[in-house]
Amino acid sequence: xxxLEFWRGLWKNEEDEDIEPPLDxxxxxxxxxxxMEIRDVIDLHSIxxxxxxxxxxxxxxxxxxxxxxxxxxxxxxxxxxxREMVRKILDRTPFVTGYHDAPPEAGGLGATIATLDAxx
Numbered sequence: 001x002x003x004l005e006f007w008r009g010l011w012k013n014e015e016d017e018d019i020e021p022p023l024d025x026x027x028x029x030x031x032x033x034x035x036m037e038i039r040d041v042i043d044l045h046s047i048x049x050x051x052x053x054x055x056x057x058x059x060x061x062x063x064x065x066x067x068x069x070x071x072x073x074x075x076x077x078x079x080x081x082x083r084e085m086v087r088k089i090l091d092r093t094p095f096v097t098g099y100h101d102a103p104p105e106a107g108g109l110g111a112t113i114a115t116l117d118a119x120x
Contacts, residue, residue, distance in 0.1 A: 038062045043074040044082060052082065056089050064095055064116045072102055077110040090114050 042059050044052055056073065063071045075082040090096045095117045102111035 038066050038068075040068045040070065041072040041074065044086075045074065045076060049082075052085065053089060056086060057093070060089075060093055060096065060114070060116070064119055067119065069116055069118070071114050071116065072106060072111050073114065074107055074111045077108075083109070083112065086112055 038059070040063070042055075044055070047055050059073075060071070073086050075086050077083075087099065090099045090112070097115045097117050099112050099114040101109055102113050106113070
């Protein structure tokens with residue numbers, strides 16, 4: 001049994017058929033983009049993998065516009081796929097002057113600290 005089918009089965013209630021299961025992955029519950037508060041740290045754990053690239057690019061632009069000179073991007077340790085994707089984006093972003101692993105108390109290999117140049 002697939003995990004998704006099992007999970008949906010948990011939502012079924014024999015007494016109350018009015019309850020709808022959660023949305024499928026291709027269904028968007030929002031009419032407009034979700035606005036997030038810009039801080040000097042972003043955690044990518046809650047971002048769907050297909051949206052990570054766009055979110056990082058937009059985040060870096062907004063973080064710089066808000067005057068942040070350093071930001072921490074939490075991508076998780078895992079096998080390093082998301083870490084490499086984050087770093088490729090940082091390499092291609094002209095206003096990122098450098099990046100490095102976060103110190104252990106700030107995520108270590110599971111986070112990257114990026115330095116942004118000052119806004120023009």
